[in-house]
Amino acid sequence: MMENKSKKVCPVQYSLDILSGKWKLPILHALHKASPKRFKELEREIEGITPTMLTTQLRDLEKHGLISREVFATVPPTVEYRTTELGQTLKPLIYEIKKWGVQHMRRVEEV
Amino acid sequence: MMENKSKKVCPVQYSLDILSGKWKLPILHALHKASPKRFKELEREIEGITPTMLTTQLRDLEKHGLISREVFATVPPTVEYRTTELGQTLKPLIYEIKKWGVQHMRRVEEV
Numbered sequence: 671m672m673e674n675k676s677k678k679v680c681p682v683q684y685s686l687d688i689l690s691g692k693w694k695l696p697i698l699h700a701l702h703k704a705s706p707k708r709f710k711e712l713e714r715e716i717e718g719i720t721p722t723m724l725t726t727q728l729r730d731l732e733k734h735g736l737i738s739r740e741v742f743a744t745v746p747p748t749v750e751y752r753t754t755e756l757g758q759t760l761k762p763l764i765y766e767i768k769k770w771g772v773q774h775m776r777r778v779e780e781v
Numbered sequence: 782m783m784e785n786k787s788k789k790v791c792p793v794q795y796s797l798d799i800l801s802g803k804w805k806l807p808i809l810h811a812l813h814k815a816s817p818k819r820f821k822e823l824e825r826e827i828e829g830i831t832p833t834m835l836t837t838q839l840r841d842l843e844k845h846g847l848i849s850r851e852v853f854a855t856v857p858p859t860v861e862y863r864t865t866e867l868g869q870t871l872k873p874l875i876y877e878i879k880k881w882g883v884q885h886m887r888r889v890e891e892v
Contacts, residue, residue, distance in 0.1 A: 679886065681879045681880075682878055682879045683829075683882075684882040685879070686803060691801065695793055696793055696794050717791065718794075756888075759881065759884065760881060762877050762881075763874075765877075767792075767800075769792075770796050771794075772792045773870065774799070775792060777867075
């Protein structure tokens, strides 16, 4: 799954390699708030995301074991996404990012 | 500086708008470890970054008030970078990202 690197890797860069981009953390944040969610629900909740980007990002998150995808044989098929146990371990990180956003937004408004 | 948005902005997306990309947090992390640092020192420390990318990212960080840049009239001129008070507020966030990287790297190695 992951190449074995003998050289020393910076853990910050390692995390960012997996999590970087505009959408991965907002998707995980939406699934932390409530799981499971359908594709359409995520699309509505995450402002500005296109269906193509959402598809790509969901596949990437699944590949890294952070979310799981379940298909139900309804007509049309229903697809549900939820965070995995590994995905749950990102909660404190996303909480810090959210906290900083709230504080910084307030600071900008006060200026 | 920042456009006044009347619509509700998600704080996670707000933070990511400022911090996203592969390099901003590694640069801040390097400056948190020790400040001030020169351009060449940052270039050596942050593995894989090109001078062009480093220049762009440093300008962006300065624009958002997260780092400051000081020029000394030596021959050739010396330029030093350090984190601002606002940049310091990102320490807990970067610490969480680092912690997750360390834990996740260990998990992958154990598999």
